[in-house]
Amino acid sequence: MNGQAFDAIVLGAGAAGLMAAAVAGQRGKRVLLVDHNPEAGRKILISGGGRCNFTNLGTAPDRYLSDNLHFAKSALSRYTPRDFIDLVEAHGIAWHEKTLGQLFCDGSARQIVALLLEECAKGQVRLAFGEPVSHIDYGDGLYRVMMAGTRHTAPVLVIATGGPSIPKLGASGFAYDLARRFDLGVIQPRPALVPFTLGEDEALFRELSGVSTEVEVHWKKAHFREAALFTHRGLSGPAMLQISSYWQHRTPIQVDFVPDAARGWLVDAKRAAPRQTLRRTLAERLPERLADALLDKLGMAGELGAQGDRALVRAEEALRRWAFTPNGTEGFAKAEVTAGGIATAGLSSQTMEARKVPGLYAIGEAVDVTGWLGGYNFQWAWASAVACGRAIP
Structure with missing residues (x-):
């Protein structure tokens, strides 16, 4: 059965899809927004502990991963965190800044979903939620989308279904x-912002489940200083989630457990208080259970004065460059986002339209642009969606 003709059909009512539909609708375009879920913005609702970390004041292209590190520059420069903050404030939503430029709702993430739905309503966007797409084809300049036995058509199709x-x-x-059906390349998707798992040889650290401490973690040139959390399966916390987006399977990460300590601090501590135990000295900087585990791994105990200076220097270096080799991650089930995705080589950075497929656009998490933890991925969703919504003819 034939349905309606639209100017654009947007697939996916997440952050990017809602924003793109709203922008296009408010430009006078007839837009159909489709999602197989019965409600919009399900990932938005659980984000930021239910308060939605909706952007980051530190947004810049170098906070994103992609095969083309320049691709995100155009969209991010044309729709900034301030632009989204203005929209949030126009809807009367109170917000606050946490650490590292992260912005959250004072209330609930539902306020952001309500904002986006209100913006769609302003643009008279037609909503079709809880209706899975059964078939899509293209011909004679029109995309035909079949759902619930009804075929809708539009010259523009927007892929905003995420990863x-x-x-x-x-x-x-x-x-x-x-994307593959329309001959667009896909960069191998992988879990990002995801906890690590550790093997049996690191069982001692898995027994520290619940212990958290600030560290600086390194993988090749990437490094982050934030909290790390030991779990019953391995390593989590902001620092580990951040580095996981860069990590390659079966390679080591290096953890500095004492990022604030001056060089030679253990030897200095020995000079100042030779009768003090190593355990107490380390516990002044780290949680006691973690201090015990590290000293156990180092095979060291007793008073500082009983240790040779060289042994203390070696211990300090070990604490600064502690190597973990995760045996994997907790996968897509626990990943906050997906790295990889639709290759940017086939898309216009100005409009998000496929270069060789007229009227086909891809935005948000579906695209090979992945931000750091802390609101960066939402800002990419808003920016790429606005670029798309403004470009739809």
Whole structure:
């Protein structure tokens, strides 16, 4: 059965899809917004502990991963965190800044979803939620989208269905399957901002489940200084989630457990208080359970004065360059986002339109642009969506 003709059909009612539909609708375009979930913005609702970390004041292109590190520059420069803050404030939503430029709602993430739905309503966007797409084809300049036995058409199709992270919310690789059908390249998707798992040889650290401490973690040239959390399966916390986006399987990460300590601090501590124990000295900088585990691994105990200076220097270096080799991650089930995705080489950085497929656009997490933890991925969603919504003819 034939349905309605639209100017654009947007697939996916997450952050990017809602924003793109709203922008295009408010430009007078007839827009259909489709999602197989019965409600919009399911990932938004769980983000930021339910308060939605909706952007980051430190947004810059170098905070994103992509095969083309320049691709995100155009969209991010044309729709900034201040632009989204203005929208939030126009809707009367109170917000606050946490650490490292992260902005959150004072109330609930539902306020951001309500904002986006109100913006869609202003643009008279037609909503079709809880209706899975059964078939899509293209011909004679029109995309034909079949759902619930009805075929809708439009000269523009926007892929905003995200990646497969958090499948329990209905996430899948639908975007990549669709992109491949239209001969768009796909960079191998992988879990990002995801906890690490450790093998049996690191069982001692898995027994520290719940212990958290500030560290500086390194993988090749990437490094982050934030909290690390030991879990019953391995390593988590902001520092580990950040470095996981860069990490390659079966390679070591290096952890500095004493990033604030001056060089030679253990030898200096020995000079100042030779009768003090190593355990107490380390516990002044680290949680006691972690201090015990590290000293156990180092095979060291007793008073500082009983240790040779060289042994203390070696211990200090070990604490600064502690190597963990994760045996994997907790996968897409626990990943906050997906790295990789639809290759930027086939897209316009100005409009998000496919270079060789007229009227086909890809935005948000579906694209091979992945931000750091802390609101960066939402800002990419808003920016790429606005670029797309403004470009739809």
